Amino acid sequence: EDQVTQSPEALRLQEGESSSLNCSYTVSGLRGLFWYRQDPGKGPEFLFTLYSAGEEKEKERLKATLTKKESFLHITAPKPEDSATYLCAVQDPIQGAQKLVFGQGTRLTINP
């Protein structure tokens, strides 16, 4: 069964202090790894899709990378508005549907 594990569960950083979030996955035949940002009480907001090992994508202070077993979300010089829960998910092809299997998320807090 496909599994996604994110670490750490929670991370507290000072403004400007760069770090990385980890997403480890086991899936038979990766069809896409997705990163989302979720603010409290709201729906996940799409950030990136990665399809193959070695692929990288960037958006403002965020950069996502992918290997055969894990993905990293690097955050460079974060600001307080980057505080959120970051979710990663892999696509599990079930009966032809696009089922996303999510990790439990990393709760990121950036202190000013």
Next chain:
Amino acid sequence: ETGVTQSPTHLIKTRGQQVTLRCSSQSGHNTVSWYQQALGQGPQFIFQYYREEENGRGNFPPRFSGLQFPNYSSELNVNALELDDSALYLCASSLAPSGSFSNEQFFGPGTRLTVL
């Protein structure tokens, strides 16, 4: 281009009751998925609809059912509510997969359901 919308925002029901949650997909998206998210957890897949037919279901009992309409709207129905059904219910719209790869799913703001 409008995003994904859901209604209502919040809902309080009692055990044993039935509930209908509504979703309006992003224009042009022919696939809608529903997820349940318990507090502090990642979303869990309930089922997916493509062209008004269910084409995949997660580990949820039959009392969770859905409908998809031609106008990009959809419904999630839950019968015989249980206390453990209290959660944030999310719908996500997307295009059907192209080849071997998945398309991005765009989520609505969710409906917070509380079962007392």
